[in-house]
Amino acid sequence: MSNIFNTPGAGTEQPITPHHIAAPGQPSLFSLDVLRGIGLLGLLFVSSWEFGGLSTSQQNLFYYGTHGGNYKLFTIVSVLFEGKMLALLSLVFGAGIIAFMQKKHPTTLATHDAYIRRQLWLMAFGVFNAFILVWPSDILFPFGVLGVLLFGFWRLKTRGLLIAALVCTLIYTGKQYWNYADDKKDYKKFLAVKDVEKKFKQDSTTRAKKDSTDRIKDTVLLKDVLVKNKIADSLAKKNDTLTKKQAEEKGKWKGMIKAMKYDSAQVKAENKAMRSKKYTDVSYHAMSRSQDKESFWLYRKGIWEIAALMFLGMALYTIGFFNKRYAASRYIGIGVLLIIAGLAFSWYRISFNNARLPDYTTYIDKHALPYDQWQIVENMTMALGYASLVIGLLHTRLLHWLWMAMAATGKLALTNYTMQTIICSFFFYGYGFGYFGRMSQWQLYFMMLEIIMVQVIFSVLWLRYYAQGPLEWLWGCLIYRKWLPNKKIITTHQAS
Amino acid sequence: MDQSISSAALTPQPVAFTDRIKSIDAIRGVALLGILMMNIPGFGINWDFWYAVTHGQRPGRDFETFRIIMVFFEGTMRGLFSMLFGAGMVLFMLNKKEAPGGTTVAEYYYRRLLWLVLFGLINAYILLWQGDILFYYGLCGMLLFPFRKLSPKWLVCIALLCVSFAMVKKQWGYNEMRQPRLNYNEAMAAKKEKKELTSEQQGAIAKWTERERNDNKPPDTTFTNRNLRKMHSGYGTIFNYFIPINVGNEVGYMYGDPWDMLCMMFLGMALFGWGYFSNKVRTSTYVMGLLLGYGIGIPVAWVLVQTGWIESISLGFGNYLDTYTSGHWIFAEFRRIPITIGHASLVMLIFRSNLVPWLMKALSNVGQMAFTNYLMQSIICTWFFYGYGFDFYNKLRFHELYYVVFSVWIFQLIFSSIWLRYFLFGPFEWLWRSLTYWRLQPMRKP
Numbered sequence: 001m002s003n004i005f006n007t008p009g010a011g012t013e014q015p016i017t018p019h020h021i022a023a024p025g026q027p028s029l030f031s032l033d034v035l036r037g038i039g040l041l042g043l044l045f046v047s048s049w050e051f052g053g054l055s056t057s058q059q060n061l062f063y064y065g066t067h068g069g070n071y072k073l074f075t076i077v078s079v080l081f082e083g084k085m086l087a088l089l090s091l092v093f094g095a096g097i098i099a100f101m102q103k104k105h106p107t108t109l110a111t112h113d114a115y116i117r118r119q120l121w122l123m124a125f126g127v128f129n130a131f132i133l134v135w136p137s138d139i140l141f142p143f144g145v146l147g148v149l150l151f152g153f154w155r156l157k158t159r160g161l162l163i164a165a166l167v168c169t170l171i172y173t174g175k176q177y178w179n180y181a182d183d184k185k186d187y188k189k190f191l192a193v194k195d196v197e198k199k200f201k202q203d204s205t206t207r208a209k210k211d212s213t214d215r216i217k218d219t220v221l222l223k224d225v226l227v228k229n230k231i232a233d234s235l236a237k238k239n240d241t242l243t244k245k246q247a248e249e250k251g252k253w254k255g256m257i258k259a260m261k262y263d264s265a266q267v268k269a270e271n272k273a274m275r276s277k278k279y280t281d282v283s284y285h286a287m288s289r290s291q292d293k294e295s296f297w298l299y300r301k302g303i304w305e306i307a308a309l310m311f312l313g314m315a316l317y318t319i320g321f322f323n324k325r326y327a328a329s330r331y332i333g334i335g336v337l338l339i340i341a342g343l344a345f346s347w348y349r350i351s352f353n354n355a356r357l358p359d360y361t362t363y364i365d366k367h368a369l370p371y372d373q374w375q376i377v378e379n380m381t382m383a384l385g386y387a388s389l390v391i392g393l394l395h396t397r398l399l400h401w402l403w404m405a406m407a408a409t410g411k412l413a414l415t416n417y418t419m420q421t422i423i424c425s426f427f428f429y430g431y432g433f434g435y436f437g438r439m440s441q442w443q444l445y446f447m448m449l450e451i452i453m454v455q456v457i458f459s460v461l462w463l464r465y466y467a468q469g470p471l472e473w474l475w476g477c478l479i480y481r482k483w484l485p486n487k488k489i490i491t492t493h494q495a496s
Numbered sequence: 497m498d499q500s501i502s503s504a505a506l507t508p509q510p511v512a513f514t515d516r517i518k519s520i521d522a523i524r525g526v527a528l529l530g531i532l533m534m535n536i537p538g539f540g541i542n543w544d545f546w547y548a549v550t551h552g553q554r555p556g557r558d559f560e561t562f563r564i565i566m567v568f569f570e571g572t573m574r575g576l577f578s579m580l581f582g583a584g585m586v587l588f589m590l591n592k593k594e595a596p597g598g599t600t601v602a603e604y605y606y607r608r609l610l611w612l613v614l615f616g617l618i619n620a621y622i623l624l625w626q627g628d629i630l631f632y633y634g635l636c637g638m639l640l641f642p643f644r645k646l647s648p649k650w651l652v653c654i655a656l657l658c659v660s661f662a663m664v665k666k667q668w669g670y671n672e673m674r675q676p677r678l679n680y681n682e683a684m685a686a687k688k689e690k691k692e693l694t695s696e697q698q699g700a701i702a703k704w705t706e707r708e709r710n711d712n713k714p715p716d717t718t719f720t721n722r723n724l725r726k727m728h729s730g731y732g733t734i735f736n737y738f739i740p741i742n743v744g745n746e747v748g749y750m751y752g753d754p755w756d757m758l759c760m761m762f763l764g765m766a767l768f769g770w771g772y773f774s775n776k777v778r779t780s781t782y783v784m785g786l787l788l789g790y791g792i793g794i795p796v797a798w799v800l801v802q803t804g805w806i807e808s809i810s811l812g813f814g815n816y817l818d819t820y821t822s823g824h825w826i827f828a829e830f831r832r833i834p835i836t837i838g839h840a841s842l843v844m845l846i847f848r849s850n851l852v853p854w855l856m857k858a859l860s861n862v863g864q865m866a867f868t869n870y871l872m873q874s875i876i877c878t879w880f881f882y883g884y885g886f887d888f889y890n891k892l893r894f895h896e897l898y899y900v901v902f903s904v905w906i907f908q909l910i911f912s913s914i915w916l917r918y919f920l921f922g923p924f925e926w927l928w929r930s931l932t933y934w935r936l937q938p939m940r941k942p
Contacts (some may be wrong), residue, residue: 112602117642148638152607155599244718295751299743 005057029099031391032092034403037410037459038390040417041452045081048149048444051424053271059229061262063357066157070441077445079346080382083375086139087309092410093143093151094313095322100152107480108493112151116481119147125414125475126280126294134429135421136289141301149303150310158318171375172304180370183256187364190253193246257360271437275430282429305376312380312405321387324395331392345378353421408459410470415462416455423451437458465486512662518860519775522578523843525863525912528911529905530573530839532873533565536897538627541879541890544715550809551714558894564807567797568835574629575836578757581633582640583773586765589644608932609634615928620742624734624882626875629757632750636757636862643762648879651766658759659829665755666826677817679684680704694781704814711813724890728883756829763833773840775848782841782848789838795833800824861912868922869908876904905924917941 024138049059062071100118105111240251244468273285284364293302319325326334352371356363363371394403409416424434427447439447466486468476473486537546549558588608592601616631643654683697693701726737764773772778772785804824808816847856862869879885880900892900915922919939921929929937 110600110602113642116602120639120642148606149610152603152610155603245722291751295747296743299747299750394504 001298004304006135011184020310022324029095030403030407031394032095033407033410034394035088035387035390035410036092036413037406037408038386039085039092040413040420041406042081043089044299044448045077045453046085046419047085047137047420047424048448050446051428052439052444053274053428054406054441054444055267057261057263057267060357063354064262073441073445075350079350080344083379084342084382084386084481087307087379088308088386089139090143091308091316091383091387093147094310095151095317096313097147097310097315098154098317109480113153114479116148117341118475119144121478122147122341125418125471129418129421130290130294131283131287133418133421134286134290136286136293136427138290138293138421140417141294142298145298146303146306146310148333150307150314153311154314156314157360158315161209161311161315161318165308165315165432168304168308168311169380172301175301175304176370180373183370184364186249186253186256187361191247192251193242196242196246201222202483209247218255242460248404260357260360265435274428274436275434277430277434279431282431305379308376309380309383312384320433322391328392328395331388331395333392335385335389335392337349338381338388340385342378342382342385345374345381349375349378405456408463409456411463412472413460414475415469415471416459419455419458420451423454501729516864517774517858519844520580520583520773521697521846521860521863522856523576523773523840523863524866525859525861526839526843526863527573527576527580528866528869528906529859530569531577531870532877532901532904533569533673533898534571534755535625535627535873536877536901537894539625540888540892540897541722541894542673542727544720544723545890545894547715548836550806551903554835561895561898563801563806566801567794570797570830572836572839574757575760575832576839577629578633578760579840580773581637582761582764585637585640585761586644586768604932606638608928609637611928611931615867615924619871619874620746621735621739622733623740623871623874624878626741626745628736628874630870631746632757633751634752636754636761639754639758640761641764643765646765648766648769651762651769653873655759655762655766656764658755659833661757662753662759662829663826665753667822670823670826674817674821676700676704676707677814678690680814681818700786708812708814713834725891727881728887732883734882734884740873759829760833760836767837772844775844777844779845779848782844785837785841786845789834789836789841791834793831793834793836793838796827797835800828800831831905858909861916864916865912865922865925867928868924869912872908872911873904876907 009273048054059074062074065071089280094340094381097115103111105114106112119145123141123144126138129135129140130138153161274282276282276285316322347363349371352363352367355367356371390403393399428434428436430436459469464475465488468486468487473484533876549562575648585605588605589601592604594601611634612630613634616628616634619625619630620628643651679697679700682704683693683700686693686697687701721736727734759788767773772781808824811819877900879888881889883889912922918941919926920941921937921939926937926939
């Protein structure tokens with residue numbers, strides 16, 4: 001099996017597609033396909049929460065409770081999968097960028113044109129997936145955006161790529177800390193307002209006085225409004241109410257604490273909306289979440305989180321990590337070590353979250369760092385550990401059938417990912433079977449296992465007859481703007 | 497990065513000084529100076545004082561200034577700038593020869609835009625200009641790339657597609673805004689007929705009444721004054737104050753409304769393809785562009801400003817929603833695109849007629865240093881208005897702001913001409929080029 005670890009571009013023989021005809025954009029490394037397949041299927045367990053209506057509010061309930069079976073199961077999935085599968089997919093995507101750019105493409109279209117079009121169409125697929133098929137946590141759109149942004153970096157040397165990955169990681173962790181520091185500030189302001197409320201008379205009067213004198217100093221144009229305002233202020237003084245600013249500060253903190261509690265009304269409303277029989281109602285309801293994910297989430301967090309992993313994937317690709325750089329035992333050793341390190345970070349996150357959720361006020365008093373400070377490092381080490389372990393196992397020729405199946409799934413990544421949305425949305429949302437919020441955590445995972453089985457079997461069977469998955473084929477046709485062949489040409493290579 | 501780029505001596509090079517198309521620089525200069533007219537209120541007064549301008553004394557100097565700016569310029573300078581950005585993109589790709597095996601022009605193109613995005617972030621978050629456009633242009637430019645070889649006809653089609661998409665989206669937004677009013681009307685009609693109101697109808701009445709009460713209120717002075725106080729403070733306070741505003745702007749415009757920029761960029765690419773900016777079109781075509789552009793655009797603009805804005809204030813928001821099934825602003829592109837083309841034609845005609853060669857020379861100097869001048873406007877205006885500088889924030893009346901604009905214009909015209917006598921590029925252009933090619937570029941004029 002050693003011939004499956006071809007150097008990029010040089011390989012012609014592959015166990016899955018022996019004839020290796022023009023497969024636009026598919027990086028030809030077997031290990032990348034396997035890892036993509038694993039990431040894609042593992043992602044389902046995390047996605048099942050949002051698809052199935054296990055909202056954050058309900059997840060928090062597990063932390064409050066007696067830490068029974070539900071809590072344990074949730075923790076296991078959170079430790080093993082949450083964020084790690086996205087990280088794994090990002091690693092592979094990053095490596096794929098260089099693989100794509102280095103590969104010789106059998107067309108007249110310049111490689112960079114094919115590359116950019118590929119990313120823009122990926123964004124379009126993402127928009128379709130998010131808004132039409134209704135999957136707010138779609139990752140195709142962010143991946144397409146990152147693909148465009150990272151294009152200028154693909155020629156960087158390993159060191160440059162590692163520095164880029166480090167910078168992105170630092171920015172991400174810095175932002176996590178910064179958000180926490182903001183929370184702390186809000187808490188301090190809240191305490192201050194509390195103090196004011198205690199000794200109301202003196203304090204609020206002087207404050208209100210100061211506010212209104214400042215107003216006179218500052219205002220140039222709105223003089224008539226100002227008089228009214230002054231009257232309102234003096235009324236407020238008499239009644240000993242908080243100034244607007246103080247009330248806001250108090251409300252902000254209280255709202256934040258409330259948002260962390262279990263809110264049955266909110267869960268009910270969400271269930272009702274997602275179980276609506278009308279497609280338009282459900283898609284309209286989910287729309288704002290999709291928009292938020294594609295805009296604010298991407299701008300604030302997603303870019304740094306995904307880019308860090310993609311840069312890392314690119315750096316690893318340049319040192320031949322996805323080929324056969326080390327001996328199998330070394331890969332496995334590195335993998336195990338990294339997973340252990342990742343588990344340590346997970347332990348930090350889980351135990352600190354246990355302290356945070358029931359009583360954020362105490363947490364903020366006592367802790368210098370937020371519970372998710374190292375989340376990106378956790379994801380990174382775990383994903384890298386998984387990758388290393390799997391590549392090591394690939395070398396040992398153990399579980400050969402499993403890797404073949406995973407590679408098939410990974411080759412059809414776009415098809416399978418979209419199919420996951422189609423299956424889950426029809427199963428869970430109201431315009432389909434409407435199981436949203438009706439299944440327990442165990443049942444959700446069981447359901448996901450079934451989908452995984454279906455997808456693996458489908459992928460293996462499909463690739464027996466076709467060179468590419470249906471959506472991968474469509475993608476290629478859109479990029480090259482012509483109909484490409486997709487039938488598998490049976491050649492003598494198949495025996496190998 | 498350094499090894500990979502500097503290894504190839506044949507790498508693509510920046511546009512040589514002599515190759516520049518002077519007419520494009522002149523239009524860019526006009527756009528660059530003109531954009532300050534639109535930006536100055538953002539630098540100098542608080543947004544809540546639009547209320548004072550639009551509701552204030554009529555006719556007054558503030559009000560007339562506001563009306564002139566709105567009718568003749570609003571959106572058009574940004575439009576010109578976007579058009580030239582699209583044209584510049586094509587120019588950048590055309591001008592360079594690929595070096596076999598080395599870094600491709602496409603990669604330089606994307607690196608250049610990434611740096612532009614970074615400059616935009618600096619302009620917004622560090623120089624504290626919340627109206628920055630560099631960020632959006634950098635990202636939009638990344639979307640334009642695959643379209644660079646399309647024929648002008650197709651580019652116009654795509655531009656129109658962008659316009660229609662934006663219009664559909666805005667109409668949708670308008671319908672959503674209008675729905676509560678329609679529900680209210682229905683409920684009120686039922687009330688008049690003395691029918692028993694359902695709880696939904698009562699809710700509709702309450703919801704709209706609340707909305708109308710909030711709309712009719714002048715801006716909340718506590719809030720305004722708190723913000724004013726911040727603007728009169730030091731750098732740190734303003735820096736923190738601007739962070740959420742910048743986040744909201746950059747996400748909101750980039751994700752919510754890039755169509756406004758993209759349509760103009762596509763149009764600019766098309767017009768460039770036809771030679772419109774490079775002085776290659778017949779004089780009669782420019783005259784036609786001027787007449788049609790202003791002829792269509794200005795009347796539309798007048799209607800949009802007069803009935804769509806000024807009269808709708810006295811009409812009241814509820815009546816406005818009752819009267820119109822579409823908001824006036826949805827049709828803004830019908831004003832903006834013609835007027836922008838009118839402006840471009842006017843500049844081209846003056847350029848060709850050789851009436852004021854000294855002015856055109858000065859303008860093309862400004863345009864050649866557009867990037868420097870744009871950032872310089874941020875630097876000058878923030879220092880003039882913000883608390884850590886000369887602290888003129890909200891101290892000038894609306895029409896007085898334009899005295900500042902004239903001063904900056906004169907300064908930039910003179911500065912650019914002097915600078916370009918000694919140097920090949922503006923300072924920030926030089927920095928940008930050096931970063932893009934990751935090698936120090938020549939600066940002094942030989």
